[in-house]
Amino acid sequence: MSAWLRDVARALDERPAPFSVFFRDDDAGWANDRLFALMTVFERHDLPLDVAVIPHAIDRDTAARLARRARLAGRIGFHQHGYAHINHEPDGRPCEFGPSRSDAAQRADIARGREQLLMLFGDALGPIFTPPWNRCTRATGACLVDAGIAVLSRDATAVTLGVPGLAECPIASDWLQKRRGVPITRDEWAASFADLIARRVDPVGVMFHHAVMDHGNRETLADLLNLLRRHGRVRAMTMSEAASRSLTA
């Protein structure tokens, strides 16, 4: 085991109960070579990966290649990541489904995005929605349910929407987290992840952005996946599995 993962391994060893984790990668449709490279890392370790796809950015050929890979690997899922990944807010934090958009505009974007992805992915598309920048409004939640989407994934710090029929599957850890605009080191990431394990957060969702992950960063991730794969206390799951746990909890 790599030395930088010592705290993570210790936190896992000390857990009285198994540790559940899922992995979400955002922005399929952009930097697709790096997306395929990230998928390879997960396939190598036989761990599940949920890929958030931008409907307006994905082309037919890439979608077909992704779906083929998923059929062969078996543990890769796809879901909707907004519509065009465009900021519509005149000021403040960027948001595609934010307060300045009418219900009708949100509903139209969600529906046409879902329709496009269903055409490209068919049954391989999960009923899950990740809003760009992990932010949306309560009105978004109702539009999602109307569109046949059952799971919303945002940041764990967001207040639960409490929309009937909509489970939430939040992300607690950002693999590429920045602090004051500077990427944290792998040691700092390991310390924060070990803290989540120790605090019994369950399941823990980890977010990636393949577009900014180079070969070295993917190899660092491979260290982590190697540990999680081999550790007897870890249960890696898909987002659908994680969401069904939150419904039954």
Ligand SMILES: [Zn+2]
């Ligand atoms: Zn995104």
